[in-house]
Amino acid sequence: xxxxxxxxxxxxxxxxxxxxxxxxxxxxxxxxxxxxxxxxxxxxxxxxxxxxxxxxxxxxxxxxxxxxxxxxxxxxxxxxxxxxxxxxxxxxxxxxxxxxxxxxxxxxxxxxxxxxxxxxxxxxxxxxxxxxxxxxxxxxxxxxxxxxxxxxxxxxxxxxxxxxxxxxxxxxxxxxxxxxxxxxxxxxxxxxxxxxxxxxxxxxxxxxxxxxxxxxxxxxxxxxxxxxxxxxxxxxxxxxxxxxxxxxxxxxxxxxxxxxxxxxxxxxxxxxxxxxxxxxxxxxxxxxxxxxxxxxxxxxxxxxxxxxxxxxxxxxxxxxxxxxxxxxxxxxxxxxxxxxxxxxxxxxxxxxxxxxxxxxxxxxxxxxxxxxxxxxxxxxxxxx
Amino acid sequence: xxxxxxxxxxxxxxxxxxxxxxxxxxxxxxxxxxxxxxxxxxxxxxxxxxxxxxxxxxxxxxxxxxxxxxxxxxxxxxxxxxxxxxxxxxxxxxxxxxxxxxxxxxxxxxxxxxxxxxxxxxxxxxxxxxxxxxxxxxxxxxxxxxxxxxxxxxxxxxxxxxxxxxxxxxxxxxxxxxxxxxxxxxxxxxxxxxxxxxxxxxxxxxxxxxxxxxxxxxxxxxxxxxxxxxxxxxxxxxxxxxxxxxxxxxxxxxxxxxxxxxxxxxxxxxxxxx
Numbered sequence: 001x002x003x004x005x006x007x008x009x010x011x012x013x014x015x016x017x018x019x020x021x022x023x024x025x026x027x028x029x030x031x032x033x034x035x036x037x038x039x040x041x042x043x044x045x046x047x048x049x050x051x052x053x054x055x056x057x058x059x060x061x062x063x064x065x066x067x068x069x070x071x072x073x074x075x076x077x078x079x080x081x082x083x084x085x086x087x088x089x090x091x092x093x094x095x096x097x098x099x100x101x102x103x104x105x106x107x108x109x110x111x112x113x114x115x116x117x118x119x120x121x122x123x124x125x126x127x128x129x130x131x132x133x134x135x136x137x138x139x140x141x142x143x144x145x146x147x148x149x150x151x152x153x154x155x156x157x158x159x160x161x162x163x164x165x166x167x168x169x170x171x172x173x174x175x176x177x178x179x180x181x182x183x184x185x186x187x188x189x190x191x192x193x194x195x196x197x198x199x200x201x202x203x204x205x206x207x208x209x210x211x212x213x214x215x216x217x218x219x220x221x222x223x224x225x226x227x228x229x230x231x232x233x234x235x236x237x238x239x240x241x242x243x244x245x246x247x248x249x250x251x252x253x254x255x256x257x258x259x260x261x262x263x264x265x266x267x268x269x270x271x272x273x274x275x276x277x278x279x280x281x282x283x284x285x286x287x288x289x290x291x292x293x294x295x296x297x298x299x300x301x302x303x304x305x306x307x308x309x310x311x312x313x314x315x316x317x318x319x320x321x322x323x324x325x326x327x328x329x330x331x332x333x334x335x336x337x338x339x340x341x342x343x344x345x346x347x348x349x350x351x352x353x354x355x356x357x358x359x360x361x362x363x364x365x366x367x368x369x370x371x372x373x374x375x376x377x378x379x380x381x382x383x384x
Numbered sequence: 385x386x387x388x389x390x391x392x393x394x395x396x397x398x399x400x401x402x403x404x405x406x407x408x409x410x411x412x413x414x415x416x417x418x419x420x421x422x423x424x425x426x427x428x429x430x431x432x433x434x435x436x437x438x439x440x441x442x443x444x445x446x447x448x449x450x451x452x453x454x455x456x457x458x459x460x461x462x463x464x465x466x467x468x469x470x471x472x473x474x475x476x477x478x479x480x481x482x483x484x485x486x487x488x489x490x491x492x493x494x495x496x497x498x499x500x501x502x503x504x505x506x507x508x509x510x511x512x513x514x515x516x517x518x519x520x521x522x523x524x525x526x527x528x529x530x531x532x533x534x535x536x537x538x539x540x541x542x543x544x545x546x547x548x549x550x551x552x553x554x555x556x557x558x559x560x561x562x563x564x565x566x567x568x569x570x571x572x573x574x575x576x577x578x579x580x581x582x583x584x585x586x587x588x589x590x591x592x593x594x595x596x597x598x599x600x601x602x603x604x605x606x607x608x609x610x611x612x613x614x615x616x617x618x619x620x621x622x623x624x625x626x627x628x629x630x631x632x633x634x635x636x637x638x639x640x641x642x643x644x645x646x647x648x649x650x651x652x653x654x655x656x657x658x
Contacts, residue, residue, distance in 0.1 A: 058495035069468075223433050230453075
């Protein structure tokens with residue numbers, strides 16, 4: 001039986017904080033922005049209670065810089081933001097990709113572009129999470145539709161950041177961030193927590209910070225430790241020294257892509273509802289998935305063969321899994337609150353892209369089950 | 385026990401050399417002064433993190449055998465803030481160019497000063513963007529020539545010392561590469577100072593600033609630092625008050641250092657929980 005400490009009624013942003021604490025966050029730097037501010041507010045009070053560090057920086061860019069610096073001293077780090085702030089962080093985010101620095105960035109999505117619709121929901125930053133920073137690069141982005149899952153993906157975000165030495169983006173949305181519901185906080189050990197992999201190379205032996213082990217992982221050495229090495233955003237060799245030799249450049253870029261893309265199956269997290277015999281499949285994620293699941297449950301009760309594929313890993317996009325799950329469907333409806341970002345990925349993934357439809361809403365209101373139902377009826381030729 | 389004599393090779397990464405600075409550039413003298421300062425302070429190389437941004441001056445971080453973090457343009461102080469706050473026993477040194485520190489990085493500069501976080505910021509002021517080929521910087525001042533000011537600049541310049549003072553830096557000094565020993569001494573004091581310290585070092589760029597503004601070669605520019613500057617409190621300055629002032633302008637040990645102040649927050653927070 002869980003006690004009061006472990007059963008909580010809270011906002012999604014707080015569930016994210018609880019997940020970060022469970023994962024062992026040591027350091028947070030941030031800048032206030034709606035609708036993510038509660039993440040930094042709660043960490044401002046919680047982190048020093050466990051001896052961690054919190055700092056409110058002068059801007060979004062500074063926050064991103066500070067967490068990268070802190071990560072290099074061996075700490076688990078995070079920042080949180082929303083659309084405009086996420087735009088500002090992109091250059092430093094690319095630096096973390098290039099220098100392979102573990103860090104977690106929560107983006108609680110609001111309406112955009114620009115200042116947009118700050119207090120309303122949107123899922124418009126899916127493509128930005130992948131392509132926001134310049135140059136070819138791979139990224140991991142996770143999302144969730146309820147607070148238990150927000151907790152879980154936050155722990156996984158920290159785990160993946162350490163495992164793959166990469167920035168990991170948590171893509172929440174305003175509804176999830178601000179909605180209140182139950183969270184059961186797991187006991188320590190119930191969910192695996194991945195710790196920083198540190199080098200076993202001894203003092204006095206040449207340490208290569210950018211030479212992967214056989215399993216592809218790059219053991220780190222904390223700043224302040226015995227190994228002094230260089231970290232740069234320039235293309236670099238295995239010592240971290242700048243190098244623009246074509247072979248070095250090509251190999252590093254391919255390494256940065258492949259370390260993520262060859263692990264799509266390990267990174268992929270998803271949930272499925274009533275897919276076994278589904279003729280109609282709703283593909284959704286985040287708060288939109290709540291409406292998709294609600295509609296499917298009601299339709300199922302009337303004998304309608306409909307299921308839901310809820311994506312939790314958006315990047316790298318799990319194309320093979322989506323193709324397999326959707327193989328037998330008469331129609332696939334992607335439910336999202338943007339002009340069609342994941343739907344493009346789904347069309348690329350499936351065998352029959354002409355069976356893929358978009359059910360969206362972009363007016364700042366949560367897409368409702370009846371919004372989705374309207375489109376479904378049209379697909380079925382039943383009219384509105 | 386006597387300290388071993390200073391040897392450059394104990395502090396540099398030979399793999400990185402030759403350096404990329406032009407012949408006659410003053411930055412090498414800044415590097416020399418910094419390494420001598422570290423040597424004379426007897427610091428362990430493992431306790432120093434040197435963090436830089438982008439530009440000619442920022443390449444200094446790769447040349448030295450400390451923990452080195454070569455970051456993005458203008459943001460070095462933010463990365464260093466993360467390093468320092470998460471591991472306060474480390475010495476954080478941040479060399480920056482004038483554009484890096486005060487154009488794109490101006491906001492971070494004043495906020496790091498306001499926090500009084502224990503970081504040593506070195507502004508290597510050559511009054512020009514060198515790496516991109518000679519554009520004017522916020523320290524060029526008006527009436528100067530640059531590739532982006534072919535008819536002369538109309539922008540006024542910041543005074544680094546006044547800016548640092550008013551933003552709350554608790555150690556502020558200015559020297560020039562002509563005065564290499566003075567540079568070393570100021571750097572020693574800045575690194576030892578507990579709080580945000582700023583050392584502005586005037587350093588010549590004969591390749592772009594010198595040529596564009598007809599200030600002569602490196603030697604002539606360095607002589608200019610001798611003739612156009614004077615130590616604060618000196619008779620020379622008294623009789624020539626228009627000269628550029630060198631010296632230590634602020635040394636305030638009464639302001640709490642940021643990381644130490646945060647340790648007190650941790651103490652309070654932990655008590656509150658118990």
